[in-house]
Amino acid sequence: MIRRRQTPWIQRWSRPLIGGIAVLGAVNTAYLTLTKLLGGEAACPTSGCEQVLSSRYAEVFGLPLALYGFLAYAAMVVFALGPLLVNPDKDKKLRANLENTTWLxxxxxATAMLVFSGYLMYIMFTEFVAPYGAAGICYYCLASALFASVLFVLTILGRTWEDVGQLFFTGALVSVVVLVGTLGVYYGGNNPNGQIADGATVPAVETTSGPAEISLAQHLTAQGARMFGAYWCPHCHDQKVLFGQEAFDQVTxxxxxxDGANxxxxxCGSIPEIQGYPTWEVNGQYYSGRQTLEQLAQSSGYDGPRNFQNTL
Known part of the structure; x- marks a missing residue:
């Protein structure tokens, strides 16, 4: 009697595992999407989440990058769990066809998500972790990259692939397309002015400055105060708005x-007190986050006019 070969456990449970991991990824990206759309800040043990999630890499064509991630994870959930809804005893042929199609x-x-996540990890470590250390780590981004990696492994091991060579060729083709598309988005369509290194696009400050704002800015500069920020940081832009264009031009x-100008x-990376942006250095003390002009006046010993006219 010939014994039937037993299916490996990883192949029996691959679809539920893929579906479960994809659900976790969908929850992760849905949280980031809602936080971004509602104007909130993601909870994070370091400022890395805010730095990365507020950077130019966090939006594609005006929409949060996390939204595209959510759609990708949701599609993986459907592809993984959809065929399981078909009863194999009642409609064996349909179940088999769905399984074969959805595996591809x-x-x-999974290949596209792995390649794209790998690129984002490269960006995070080179542009944020390298200069800022642990403060530049986005844990939500790490989680998403981990989910994408696990999904890729599960799709490879989750079934017996008949033509491994064709699978390798298809994966390589998808990887090239994703990389080319990603570079095109970030260095072309997502940056229409072509301004990146030493000339990154900075939102314009459209508020004007009153005498009080200009006087405070001059006082801060005379005291050696400095504001540390990043061109992509929304809170830094808000800080500039409070001063107004004329006054902020006089701030150090x-x-x-x-990749910002100058x-x-x-x-910034050599100063451990800088854990996020903006950070103010005033009289040897560091103040993290956007400061009101009253707070800056108080911390700097400013005794000039305080009838500041700009608000958020």
């Missing part, structure tokens, strides 16, 4: 983004 989609999706500003990323 699962592999293509240090650009910390590696970047001094090395200086």
């Amino acid at each position: 989609f699962l592999f293509l999706g 500003y240090v650009e910390c983004a590696p 970047s001094q990323a090395a200086l």
